[in-house]
Amino acid sequence: MDLKFCFFFPFSLRMKGGPYKLRRRAKELSLILIVLVGATVLLWTWDRSPVLTSSLPSKNKLLHLSPDIKTVPLEPKRHVKEEISTLTRSEVINNKEEHHFDETSSTDTTETVPIQKKEEEATKHKHGPKREKTGVIKTGSSSTQIEETKNVILLEKTSEKEEKTVENQACNHAKGKWVIDDRRPLYSGFGCKQWLAPMWACRLMQRQDFAFEKTRWQPKDCDMEEFEGSKFLARMRDKTLAFVGDSLGRQQFQSLMCMITAGKNSSDVLDVGKEYGLVIPPGGKRPNGWAYRFPSTNTTVIYYWSSTLCDLEPLNVKDPHTEYAMHLDRPPAFLHQFLPKIDVVVLNSGHHWNRGKLMANRWVMYVGGVPNNNSKIADMGSAKNFTIHSTVKWVDSQLPKYPLLKAFYRSISPRHFVNGDWNTGGSCDNTTPMSIGKEVLQEESSDYSAASAVRGTGVKLLDITALSQVRDEGHISQFSITATPGVQDCLHWCLPGVPDTWNEILFAQI
Ligand SMILES: *[C@@H]1O[C@H](CO)[C@@H](O)[C@H](O)[C@H]1NC(C)=O
Ligand SMILES: *[C@@H]1O[C@H](CO)[C@@H](O)[C@H](O)[C@H]1NC(C)=O
Ligand SMILES: *[C@@H]1O[C@H](CO)[C@@H](O)[C@H](O)[C@H]1NC(C)=O
Ligand SMILES: *[C@@H]1O[C@H](CO)[C@@H](O)[C@H](O)[C@H]1NC(C)=O
Numbered sequence: 453m454d455l456k457f458c459f460f461f462p463f464s465l466r467m468k469g470g471p472y473k474l475r476r477r478a479k480e481l482s483l484i485l486i487v488l489v490g491a492t493v494l495l496w497t498w499d500r501s502p503v504l505t506s507s508l509p510s511k512n513k514l515l516h517l518s519p520d521i522k523t524v525p526l527e528p529k530r531h532v533k534e535e536i537s538t539l540t541r542s543e544v545i546n547n548k549e550e551h552h553f554d555e556t557s558s559t560d561t562t563e564t565v566p567i568q569k570k571e572e573e574a575t576k577h578k579h580g581p582k583r584e585k586t587g588v589i590k591t592g593s594s595s596t597q598i599e600e601t602k603n604v605i606l607l608e609k610t611s612e613k614e615e616k617t618v619e620n621q622a623c624n625h626a627k628g629k630w631v632i633d634d635r636r637p638l639y640s641g642f643g644c645k646q647w648l649a650p651m652w653a654c655r656l657m658q659r660q661d662f663a664f665e666k667t668r669w670q671p672k673d674c675d676m677e678e679f680e681g682s683k684f685l686a687r688m689r690d691k692t693l694a695f696v697g698d699s700l701g702r703q704q705f706q707s708l709m710c711m712i713t714a715g716k717n718s719s720d721v722l723d724v725g726k727e728y729g730l731v732i733p734p735g736g737k738r739p740n741g742w743a744y745r746f747p748s749t750n751t752t753v754i755y756y757w758s759s760t761l762c763d764l765e766p767l768n769v770k771d772p773h774t775e776y777a778m779h780l781d782r783p784p785a786f787l788h789q790f791l792p793k794i795d796v797v798v799l800n801s802g803h804h805w806n807r808g809k810l811m812a813n814r815w816v817m818y819v820g821g822v823p824n825n826n827s828k829i830a831d832m833g834s835a836k837n838f839t840i841h842s843t844v845k846w847v848d849s850q851l852p853k854y855p856l857l858k859a860f861y862r863s864i865s866p867r868h869f870v871n872g873d874w875n876t877g878g879s880c881d882n883t884t885p886m887s888i889g890k891e892v893l894q895e896e897s898s899d900y901s902a903a904s905a906v907r908g909t910g911v912k913l914l915d916i917t918a919l920s921q922v923r924d925e926g927h928i929s930q931f932s933i934t935a936t937p938g939v940q941d942c943l944h945w946c947l948p949g950v951p952d953t954w955n956e957i958l959f960a961q962i
């Protein structure tokens with residue numbers, strides 16, 4: 453409507469301008485005609501070609517596409533507790549039930565700040581010393597926080613090419629939009645009982661709306677190859693794919709298992725956890741991960757739980773209540789040991805970096821083999837950033853030895869608590885896919901830490917942050933069967949759901 457107004461305004465002005473000489477009038481008429489034709493063509497193409505929107509002064513339109521994004525706290529200080537509470541070294545650290553939310557982090561007021569760049573330090577000051585001191589990001593200020601991290605949908609340059617390319621290399625899969633697609637989901641949430649945890653299967657919960665399942669990510673400048681289990685297995689013949697990370701990594705793992713099997717029971721799939729030391733530790737409840745092999749193609753898919761992507765070492769093996777050295781500058785021992793046997797590795801970390809979790813697990817930060825005394829990496833945000841950089845750098849250093857290894861770092865999965873955090877009544881009650889038609893056009897990842905860690909290395913960024921950020925309706929939200937009543941899970945995703953797309957994008961790059 454704005455557009456029409458723009459074009460017709462000069463036209464109406466001319467109409468009012470009294471009688472003039474004929475020649476002048478004719479000139480004017482032809483001008484009007486040109487304007488009219490031009491406007492019509494523009495309006496017509498507007499409808500057809502979304503690309504054109506970027507060349508028009510439609511800032512409103514594009515920015516208006518993301519009102520909910522601005523209220524999305526990316527990674528505030530409290531986090532849903534990891535569902536796996538055991539650690540490496542066969543020790544049970546935490547006796548709490550799987551999915552209890554973190555009640556131990558009440559003292560955690562000093563650290564925050566997730567995805568953050570040095571430049572932001574400057575903008576932070578604008579918000580006054582109060583926040584600076586406490587480091588607490590209140591929900592009320594989270595919108596500004598997001599703006600600071602530039603998590604907005606950017607306008608495209610007018611010169612952007614329209615032609616599509618199927619070249620995967622040239623395609624930035626992080627740019628694009630969500631479209632409705634009846635061929636989704638790729639497996640039923642009622643099925644896939646073999647791999648899909650009931651706590652993430654929203655079809656088995658009270659949730660009634662499932663429009664969110666029928667969405668597909670359409671990258672902007674390329675068509676993504678349709679995922680097929682058989683194609684995946686053929687491509688991964690005699691190969692091993694491993695996810696190493698936190699519960700969001702585990703979601704991606706379960707999602708992939710369901711995608712490969714299309715959710716069907718597959719009795720021929722072998723549990724090969726033993727080969728990777730993934731057994732239930734003495735006194736423990738569950739192994740630190742799982743490994744399954746598809747015998748038809750000799751393809752192995754692994755998940756290993758490492759919430760902070762660094763090595764954990766008990767300080768006193770004889771003491772059941774021992775503290776653990778958390779070696780920020782050493783990759784998880786699992787990765788060290790098994791990387792030679794892995795062909796595709798997908799790393800992630802992020803939501804476990806808070807003081808409360810570290811204290812509850814009795815993890816003590818170590819650097820260079822001694823307790824960290826460097827104040828520059830002592831705070832959570834910096835320790836996380838330092839660790840991600842260290843681990844990515846280490847993986848990069850291994851690439852010459854294993855030239856066929858494909859290594860990915862998956863960017864942070866956004867949380868969507870609004871009007872509070874997980875333990876203060878925060879919710880994510882949207883049910884309609886607000887994201888449909890919204891374009892994510894930013895060139896840079898919203899996860900600065902991850903983007904900066906992979907820069908200049910052979911490790912690729914699996915950048916899912918911005919595209920997941922416009923999917924606030926895809927969380928388990930109020931329907932969690934494991935959360936305390938009244939507590940919502942706006943961190944984990946319903947499966948089938950958003951993590952399926954992460955795997956589609958991964959598939960397009962292996
Ligand atoms: C993250 O760590 C890297 C490597 O240690 C460092 O160069 C960079 O400045 C850090 N970024 C932030 C925001 O701390
Ligand atoms: C599929 O597997 C699940 C768990 O492994 C089992 O409970 C279920 O009965 C199986 N269904 C069929 C149709 O075999
Ligand atoms: C399965 O693949 C591995 C490499 O991942 C290879 O070492 C092994 O020999 C293969 N097994 C068979 C039966 O082909
Ligand atoms: C940190 O500890 C190391 C070794 O324990 C020591 O050499 C160094 O001087 C300490 N640095 C500071 C700033 O305390």
